[in-house]
Amino acid sequence: MAHLYNPLLLRFRRAPGLAVRGRQSGEWHVVPVWPLELEGERYLVAPRGETHWVRNLRVTGEGELRWGSRAEPFTATEIPPGHRGRFVDAYLRAYGKRYGGYVGREFAEMPDPADHPVFRISSKT
Numbered sequence: 001m002a003h004l005y006n007p008l009l010l011r012f013r014r015a016p017g018l019a020v021r022g023r024q025s026g027e028w029h030v031v032p033v034w035p036l037e038l039e040g041e042r043y044l045v046a047p048r049g050e051t052h053w054v055r056n057l058r059v060t061g062e063g064e065l066r067w068g069s070r071a072e073p074f075t076a077t078e079i080p081p082g083h084r085g086r087f088v089d090a091y092l093r094a095y096g097k098r099y100g101g102y103v104g105r106e107f108a109e110m111p112d113p114a115d116h117p118v119f120r121i122s123s124k125t
Helices: 004-013 052-060 085-095 098-109
Strands: 017-021 028-032 036-038 041-045 062-067 070-078 117-121
Touching: 004 017, 017 052, 028 052, 036 085, 052 062, 085 098
Parallel strands: none
Antiparallel strands: 017 028, 017 062, 036 041, 041 117, 062 070, 070 117
């Protein structure tokens, strides 16, 4: 279902877009994300686990958050698997009920927080 909803979320600006260059093609790929703000820092949490955007971000170490015509470049640092629990919990509290609980169900299918990559993002300025 994500391949149907993701373009609509971006087109109608219902979610910011994560733009990251492909690790092999070098071309920009954009997917909707909900950045998590926690203790003055921002994070990206992967509800579906080891997705293409996760693998691309690991290789490139940078990307952009896009909202309409605005683009905010950032660098990314991955959080080690053993430290992801509090970020996953905070993400579920913030976004778990979105889209009729769809986001929460994604985590229910993979309940171990270590299965959900988390990246701290820092604005490039």
